[in-house]
Amino acid sequence: MTTLPPLPMSRPKLTALAREKLPCSPRTTPRSELIKEKDDIDRYLEVKIKGLSKEEVAAYRNTYKKNICVDMLRDGYHKSFTELFTLMEKWEALREAARVRSVFWLQKPLEEQPDKLDHFYYYLTRAEVAERKKYFEDVYDNLYALACYFNNSEDKWVRNHFYKRCFEIAELIKIDGGKKEAEAHGHMGLLFEEEGKLLEAAEHYEAFHQLTQGRKWRDETGRSLNLLSCESLLRTYRLLSDKMLENKDYTQAIRILIKASEIAKEANDKKMEGEASYYLGLAHLAAGEHDTALEDLSTYSEISTELEDDLSLGRAYEAIARVLQSQGEMVEAITYLKKFVKLARNNFQKLDVVKASTMLGDIYNEK
Amino acid sequence: MNKIYQLAVPKGRRICCEVCEAPAERVCAACTVTYYCDVAHQQADWNSIHEKICQLLIPLRTTMPFYNSEEERQHGLQQLQQRQKHLIEFCYTVAQKYIFEGRYKDAVPAALHSLRFRMNVYGLSSVELVPAYLLLAEASIGLDQIVQAEEYLSQAQWAVLKSTDCSYATHSLLHRNLGLLFMVKENYEEARYHLANDIYFASCAYGTEDIRTSGGYFHLANIFFDLMKFDLADTLYTKVCEIWDKYLNNHYQVLSEARVQQIDLLGKRFETDTGLDEAQEAEAIRILTSILNIRESTCSGAPQKIVFVLRILVMLYYLMMNSSKAQEYATRVSNIAQEKQLSAQEQNLIEQLLHIINTEVILP
Numbered sequence: 001m002t003t004l005p006p007l008p009m010s011r012p013k014l015t016a017l018a019r020e021k022l023p024c025s026p027r028t029t030p031r032s033e034l035i036k037e038k039d040d041i042d043r044y045l046e047v048k049i050k051g052l053s054k055e056e057v058a059a060y061r062n063t064y065k066k067n068i069c070v071d072m073l074r075d076g077y078h079k080s081f082t083e084l085f086t087l088m089e090k091w092e093a094l095r096e097a098a099r100v101r102s103v104f105w106l107q108k109p110l111e112e113q114p115d116k117l118d119h120f121y122y123y124l125t126r127a128e129v130a131e132r133k134k135y136f137e138d139v140y141d142n143l144y145a146l147a148c149y150f151n152n153s154e155d156k157w158v159r160n161h162f163y164k165r166c167f168e169i170a171e172l173i174k175i176d177g178g179k180k181e182a183e184a185h186g187h188m189g190l191l192f193e194e195e196g197k198l199l200e201a202a203e204h205y206e207a208f209h210q211l212t213q214g215r216k217w218r219d220e221t222g223r224s225l226n227l228l229s230c231e232s233l234l235r236t237y238r239l240l241s242d243k244m245l246e247n248k249d250y251t252q253a254i255r256i257l258i259k260a261s262e263i264a265k266e267a268n269d270k271k272m273e274g275e276a277s278y279y280l281g282l283a284h285l286a287a288g289e290h291d292t293a294l295e296d297l298s299t300y301s302e303i304s305t306e307l308e309d310d311l312s313l314g315r316a317y318e319a320i321a322r323v324l325q326s327q328g329e330m331v332e333a334i335t336y337l338k339k340f341v342k343l344a345r346n347n348f349q350k351l352d353v354v355k356a357s358t359m360l361g362d363i364y365n366e367k
Numbered sequence: 368m369n370k371i372y373q374l375a376v377p378k379g380r381r382i383c384c385e386v387c388e389a390p391a392e393r394v395c396a397a398c399t400v401t402y403y404c405d406v407a408h409q410q411a412d413w414n415s416i417h418e419k420i421c422q423l424l425i426p427l428r429t430t431m432p433f434y435n436s437e438e439e440r441q442h443g444l445q446q447l448q449q450r451q452k453h454l455i456e457f458c459y460t461v462a463q464k465y466i467f468e469g470r471y472k473d474a475v476p477a478a479l480h481s482l483r484f485r486m487n488v489y490g491l492s493s494v495e496l497v498p499a500y501l502l503l504a505e506a507s508i509g510l511d512q513i514v515q516a517e518e519y520l521s522q523a524q525w526a527v528l529k530s531t532d533c534s535y536a537t538h539s540l541l542h543r544n545l546g547l548l549f550m551v552k553e554n555y556e557e558a559r560y561h562l563a564n565d566i567y568f569a570s571c572a573y574g575t576e577d578i579r580t581s582g583g584y585f586h587l588a589n590i591f592f593d594l595m596k597f598d599l600a601d602t603l604y605t606k607v608c609e610i611w612d613k614y615l616n617n618h619y620q621v622l623s624e625a626r627v628q629q630i631d632l633l634g635k636r637f638e639t640d641t642g643l644d645e646a647q648e649a650e651a652i653r654i655l656t657s658i659l660n661i662r663e664s665t666c667s668g669a670p671q672k673i674v675f676v677l678r679i680l681v682m683l684y685y686l687m688m689n690s691s692k693a694q695e696y697a698t699r700v701s702n703i704a705q706e707k708q709l710s711a712q713e714q715n716l717i718e719q720l721l722h723i724i725n726t727e728v729i730l731p
Contacts, residue, residue: 073563
């Protein structure tokens with residue numbers, strides 16, 4: 001989870017009052033510090049003895065949740081209220097479901113988490129103000145901030161909700177040439193990927209990729225958005241093709257992987273390109289097209305040599321050896337495997353050494 | 368209309384006016400158990416509620432007949448309770464009806480009766496008294512008696528405050544009336560606070576998108592409108608319109624589906640209705656027409672908004688079987704649509720609506 005700086009909040013009246021009574025907030029100044037001079041005595045009396053105003057009473061009597069809601073409504077932020085209210089209902093429903101499922105794990109009710117409610121209040125109302133003035137970028141920024149705030153394992157569904165909202169808003173932003181829209185597509189892709197809906201994820205990532213093509217946009221951490229989109233897209237394509245290979249749908253899988261390697265080429269990232277051709281080679285191998293598989297894998301090994309990446313080179317040799325083995329060219333397979341063993345030994349990859357030695361042993365055994 | 372003399376009344380027995388609880392000088396000749404201080408009060412009570420419940424009061428206000436067994440006594444007591452409960456409900460609905468018709472003066476005695484019987488049955492500090500207090504407060508606001516209204520509302524608030532198990536719906540009603548009171552007093556700060564509470568409680572009770580929540584939004588919008596915050600008021604009015612539009616459309620869908628399913632079985636036409644009670648219908652008309660007026664005075668630049676409200680009104684009147692009104696609004700919609708050259712989608716919606724109404728007019 002990204003840690004956000006504490007909010008520079010100016011709280012509305014009711015919330016500020018309610019906040020004071022929370023157990024986690026700092027205590028008010030003790031009596032001995034308050035009373036020093038006559039003026040102080042007057043102030044002390046004013047603070048302590050005067051009695052409570054109606055609003056103070058309300059703040060004390062009601063839950064923090066209600067105070068937040070009422071504060072929103074009295075200033076006319078009805079959309080924020082509706083959104084928060086539905087979220088809270090869902091929160092309760094999920095909590096109830098969790099309670100039924102297990103006795104031990106209990107998520108705290110939202111009323112006991114004033115910080116979260118504060119964040120809701122702060123960002124939702126600002127988003128609504130911006131929406132009223134049709135500053136959609138501000139709306140997006142605020143909603144995105146909320147999504148970031150809830151980016152932890154427990155509140156993932158809240159984050160997803162705001163990703164969706166961001167996506168809706170981003171479609172309305174036209175001024176920035178589609179940067180926000182691209183980002184929103186990226187988030188939606190991530191969301192679907194996590195849910196396991198790979199096709200939808202691929203769709204969003206494709207849009208993400210298309211929008212970022214030829215642009216020099218960077219995200220907050222300075223990574224290029226285009227590169228990011230390529231990475232995510234390749235990952236999704238690979239997962240998709242894995243699924244297809246499991247179902248023996250080779251042509252589809254190969255088609256997707258070819259698309260992936262084209263994208264990798266366009267991205268101008270050697271490592272990605274190598275990976276793409278590696279997986280393409282494996283798919284060809286699975287489909288039984290040995291010659292094409294060999295071509296792809298040799299590209300991978302070339303790229304790996306260029307990058308001086310011994311690990312990937314080792315993987316390439318291993319895969320080539322397997323192709324050769326299934327083609328029946330044992331001698332060549334043995335040479336590659338020996339190269340693999342050497343590489344693995346140099347890099348202290350014990351597991352790889354074991355793997356290669358087993359394969360070698362198998363081949364000798366058959367002879 | 369007999370006169371009575373206080374001095375001739377047996378010692379220790381006070382006879383009070385039914386309306387103002389002053390020493391009484393007259394008695395109703397029909398039931399002989401209801402007393403008044405003067406003709407004006409008797410007249411007011413008669414016009415409001417006494418005419419309808421005159422005879423029903425007799426068993427409540429005479430001493431119980433002598434019963435021979437405990438069983439009979441219990442039975443008698445139970446019957447008495449039942450009669451009182453019936454009267455409570457009856458007086459309440461009568462008062463409510465008067466208020467919706469705007470006859471606040473007539474509503475007061477009826478609501479007072481309801482309150483008095485409630486006190487008898489449930490005790491002085493029960494939540495059951497709250498609805499009656501709220502009616503009285505509403506009538507008082509209507510009669511411009513602010514102090515009186517405030518008193519009733521304080522009573523209601525006190526009752527709610529003391530009770531531990533008060534429903535969200537009651538809370539919501541109380542806060543709405545308080546909000547209205549402060550609006551009349553032009554204390555907008557307080558009014559906003561109470562209306563916000565109203566919306567919150569109504570949302571807890573019915574959900575945020577319910578027609579029973581829309582009233583709170585509407586009053587809040589009025590406040591912002593008075594405070595010259597037009598953009599805020601505008602979004603709130605839109606919200607109210609959307610709620611009603613959704614409700615009426617859903618209701619229409621349900622009705623037409625039921626009709627399609629059952630027309631073969633019974634071969635008869637279904638009555639259309641709004642699924643609302645009288646009070647809600649009155650509220651709907653009041654809210655939507657006032658939004659329409661506001662829209663017409665402010666949004667001349669955005670005809671879509673006016674058309675939207677008009678479309679909802681057409682639907683409402685159509686479902687209320689008031690076809691002349693529906694027709695009237697429908698012609699207004701189509702006129703505006705032709706004048707302002709709306710988008711194809713809007714035109715389409717309007718045509719659908721006209722189609723629905725016209726088939727209904729031809730059929731009967």
